[in-house]
Amino acid sequence: MVPNPLRSLSLAVGLLSAVACARSTSNSSGDGASPRGDMSTRAPSPDPRVGLRAGKMDAQEAIWNLRVVSKTPPAPQFVDVTNSDLAFTGNYAIQGNYNGWQVWDISNPRQPSLKTAYVCPASQSDVSVYQNLLFVSGENLAARLDCGEQGVQDTVSTDRLRGIRIFDITDIANPKNVGNVQTCRGSHTHTVLVDPKDKENVYVYISGSSQVRPVGELADCISAPQDPNSALFRIEVIKVPLANPERAAIVSSPRIFQGLVRPPEHGEAPEDIAAAEKEVAEAKAAGRFTATVQGKEQVVPDEFSGPMLDSLVQARGGTGAPTAADSATLRQTLPSIVEAMEKAHQAQMPDSNAGPTQCHDITIYPAMGLAGGACGGYGLLLDIRNPTQPTRIGAVSDSNFSYWHSATFNNDATKILFSDEWGGGGQPKCRATDKPEWGANAIFTLQNRKEMKFQSYYKMPAAQTQEENCVAHNGSLIPIPGRDVMVQAWYQGGISVFDWTDARNPREIAFFDRGPVDSTRMGNGGSWSVYWYNGVMVSSEISRGLDIFELVPSGFISQNEIDAAKSVKLDYLNTQGQPKFVWPKSYSLARAYVDQLERSKALDAGRITEIRATLARAEKGSAAETRDALTELVARLEGDVSGAEDSAKVRMLAGVVRNLGEETKFASRR
Amino acid sequence: MTPYPSRRSAVALLALCAMAACSSSTGGPVAASPQPDPGGGPAAAARARADSARYPYTDADVRFMSAMIGHHSQALVMAAWAPDNGANSSVRTLAERIINGQQDEIVTMQHWLRDRGKPVPQPSRTGMTTHGSHHPMPMPGMLTEDQLRQLRQARGGEFDRLFLTSMIEHHRGAVSMVKELFGTPGAARDETVFKFANDISVDQSTEVARMERMLATLPSAEPSQ
Numbered sequence: 064m065v066p067n068p069l070r071s072l073s074l075a076v077g078l079l080s081a082v083a084c085a086r087s088t089s090n091s092s093g094d095g096a097s098p099r100g101d102m103s104t105r106a107p108s109p110d111p112r113v114g115l116r117a118g119k120m121d122a123q124e125a126i127w128n129l130r131v132v133s134k135t136p137p138a139p140q141f142v143d144v145t146n147s148d149l150a151f152t153g154n155y156a157i158q159g160n161y162n163g164w165q166v167w168d169i170s171n172p173r174q175p176s177l178k179t180a181y182v183c184p185a186s187q188s189d190v191s192v193y194q195n196l197l198f199v200s201g202e203n204l205a206a207r208l209d210c211g212e213q214g215v216q217d218t219v220s221t222d223r224l225r226g227i228r229i230f231d232i233t234d235i236a237n238p239k240n241v242g243n244v245q246t247c248r249g250s251h252t253h254t255v256l257v258d259p260k261d262k263e264n265v266y267v268y269i270s271g272s273s274q275v276r277p278v279g280e281l282a283d284c285i286s287a288p289q290d291p292n293s294a295l296f297r298i299e300v301i302k303v304p305l306a307n308p309e310r311a312a313i314v315s316s317p318r319i320f321q322g323l324v325r326p327p328e329h330g331e332a333p334e335d336i337a338a339a340e341k342e343v344a345e346a347k348a349a350g351r352f353t354a355t356v357q358g359k360e361q362v363v364p365d366e367f368s369g370p371m372l373d374s375l376v377q378a379r380g381g382t383g384a385p386t387a388a389d390s391a392t393l394r395q396t397l398p399s400i401v402e403a404m405e406k407a408h409q410a411q412m413p414d415s416n417a418g419p420t421q422c423h424d425i426t427i428y429p430a431m432g433l434a435g436g437a438c439g440g441y442g443l444l445l446d447i448r449n450p451t452q453p454t455r456i457g458a459v460s461d462s463n464f465s466y467w468h469s470a471t472f473n474n475d476a477t478k479i480l481f482s483d484e485w486g487g488g489g490q491p492k493c494r495a496t497d498k499p500e501w502g503a504n505a506i507f508t509l510q511n512r513k514e515m516k517f518q519s520y521y522k523m524p525a526a527q528t529q530e531e532n533c534v535a536h537n538g539s540l541i542p543i544p545g546r547d548v549m550v551q552a553w554y555q556g557g558i559s560v561f562d563w564t565d566a567r568n569p570r571e572i573a574f575f576d577r578g579p580v581d582s583t584r585m586g587n588g589g590s591w592s593v594y595w596y597n598g599v600m601v602s603s604e605i606s607r608g609l610d611i612f613e614l615v616p617s618g619f620i621s622q623n624e625i626d627a628a629k630s631v632k633l634d635y636l637n638t639q640g641q642p643k644f645v646w647p648k649s650y651s652l653a654r655a656y657v658d659q660l661e662r663s664k665a666l667d668a669g670r671i672t673e674i675r676a677t678l679a680r681a682e683k684g685s686a687a688e689t690r691d692a693l694t695e696l697v698a699r700l701e702g703d704v705s706g707a708e709d710s711a712k713v714r715m716l717a718g719v720v721r722n723l724g725e726e727t728k729f730a731s732r733r
Numbered sequence: 734m735t736p737y738p739s740r741r742s743a744v745a746l747l748a749l750c751a752m753a754a755c756s757s758s759t760g761g762p763v764a765a766s767p768q769p770d771p772g773g774g775p776a777a778a779a780r781a782r783a784d785s786a787r788y789p790y791t792d793a794d795v796r797f798m799s800a801m802i803g804h805h806s807q808a809l810v811m812a813a814w815a816p817d818n819g820a821n822s823s824v825r826t827l828a829e830r831i832i833n834g835q836q837d838e839i840v841t842m843q844h845w846l847r848d849r850g851k852p853v854p855q856p857s858r859t860g861m862t863t864h865g866s867h868h869p870m871p872m873p874g875m876l877t878e879d880q881l882r883q884l885r886q887a888r889g890g891e892f893d894r895l896f897l898t899s900m901i902e903h904h905r906g907a908v909s910m911v912k913e914l915f916g917t918p919g920a921a922r923d924e925t926v927f928k929f930a931n932d933i934s935v936d937q938s939t940e941v942a943r944m945e946r947m948l949a950t951l952p953s954a955e956p957s958q
Contacts, residue, residue: 145924161924186924204915205788205922214788216919272935274915325946420938440939462823465830466939487932490837497833584844 104618435470874906
């Protein structure tokens, strides 16, 4: 039953969204720095990153809670050419460059040594590894199949490479180009997917964001958006037979945007959201009507609800003011009315091919069967359990976001972070005048594998100059157990380590920054990506080379937490193929949890001291003493669980201690 | 607000453009420019050399970077009216983003041209570009003087609708200029030009989608032509 006054559905929707818009003014009042709860630790003030002296190789630096392990300039063939993304295998870091790629031996991170400098121009030379194979992206118009440096002049040419190059790096000093896969829009980025069920193949998702190449150059590359076979509105999936990589080919082109309608958008800064929530709560308390429009609960304006109530009075043949029963009826029917209005409204929107035309990057999390796609104006959640047919299971949009760049899951996949590369990475978007929610990360909680709910923004907080390109860019998790900590590159904004365990209140806990490359104008430089790999953070500096950092203990991170993070060893790493961290049982791991319980005051100081003493006794004692100490500790901790502030973490600690004890039992039996 | 008629009009404008001012960009490969004129000083010339070292820029690249300054400056003029003309808050925010984004991009284009010793256009304060002559150069998606005046005079909801429809066309025009550039033999091989043109294309396409959604949710949205 739809009351009469809703004849003009679109008008009503318009009214509601006008109300929504009126509320969306964001009064950006700085960084809202509210140091909460963190005992003795405060960010350095004034921020030492502000006002650093410029210089290419001799810029002034600011560093906090990190240590520079090494700074290595690029190989001669790559000087003054853009360094790009990183991949890791064994003791090697592979660094993409618009002129090819470099292999660094980082077994001694204080002194990385150049193993291979492979000249093969292409942008962006995004790199990934799997076993003996290296994958490199090519997108620009000048890249050649034969890796030649002379470029390609013709608009249609069989010499051009836009897509993926595949190298056999069995002998990493002598790589061999064993295959190439050409795609319609080239490969801006790519993601290697290892299907746990498929040992014979590996899959590569290609994200291409450039122009569609002419049909004459590559068949079936249709650029017309209206064409059902358009090369837009899709990604490509390449299947690479590990035994025959030369047979790598596109096996599907999933149209993951099909049917995408505008997802709920919050669009405001956290203060605005809080204010809106308060307004709704007050309106409800005052008996006014609310409705969920575009995923957001909003107050229904009286000029909308009034006529509806009047029509209800008319419908029952009554006169005069609406009664409480009329209000109840409206309250009951309002959701279905709004839903009908939204549906009618969506039907008016252009249907097919109305979504984004491409993704910028896709981060897969195979252990969870999920992927996060940063695609045009959307953040997508994909189910990738069938590698060749990824399907969309969720979508978010955000009016503070310009161009969705990449995604990172937390280790439990209960959160997902999307970044916005506002300005494409070449513009200075971290000036004091640039809003903190523009060119930032947006953090969402993730429930039931599909529901993404916005929580907060995080942006590197130090104001940069007009001469420093700065915006959210590539980063990775740091495997600190029991917490969500990430290190991230911000181009010339440096690198920022932040904790997003509390999704509503992410905070910076370490940083490194240099002054601008050039004091007079925007130079080419800054950290393209920084990733944690086996104990260190490796940063690809666009013009300055390869930087390696270490965490140092601070009020935010203890030595035990760092040791536990370092205990996680990977054989290889492609950050966009996110690995699930598993911590080997160790005393450091147990002590890391104890430190966290102390920091959060979940257990009282006396208990913390006792637990530490028992762990020390267990570690140093004989096998029998160890066993007894650990058994006793498990029993005590199980007792602590119910009374503790953070019972989950106490349980995690008990689990580690139990594992340590079992190891002792096992060892003593041998 | 169906996209196709407007796309046709962009194509028509492009054709016009090809016949008039841009005629030299069609028909056969464009010769690479000679070594950069060191007018910007030795440091600037060195930067330009490094940037264009392998793949020399072409006349088409120079024309694109010059023309886009004019194109962007009209967007700045349009966006600057939003606060005074009673735009709603989401249109004002959008306008603020456009100003922030395109102002920075103008600086990038000016640097690129200066480093190569080319004439550096200044953003036009009227929103009309003369491109070295007294006749406005037609560029895809740009508003005529009449259309600009209409927008200047619009208020409130009328401004919002007119602003969004015009800016959608304006952005589509920029995207089609990128497409034209990429279709020109030898063009967009220079790294900065390729990346910059690509960024304009993806950013403005994304913003077009956003504006279409905004337009569809404007109060009493009548189909506008």
